[in-house]
Amino acid sequence: MTSPSNGPLSLRDHQIAAIKQILNLNTSSSATVDTAWKVLIYDELGQDIIAPLFTVKELHNLGVALHLSLKSDRDPVDEIAAVYFIMPIK
16 A cells, blocks of 8 residues: 555554544445534543544544544434444453
8 A cells, every 4th residue: 555645654644544444434435425424432542543633624524523522421412323432441
């Protein structure tokens, strides 16, 4: 795989690609014309990973309608997918 500059992909490029795949709900980004809106819920580690990689506008372009901390008070949002980007625990 190569980046747009035809060099090898960096770790950052791989991270961005992996998170985009997660946010596209494991479907090809070209598989649908309509944006599948979703809520992104993250913990502190998830925020530390996502924040340097994406702006709020970029998240919005990926279909993230709302992004919230796992620890924040949240109301249910009906009829919209939720993506949890959190560290698993036992």
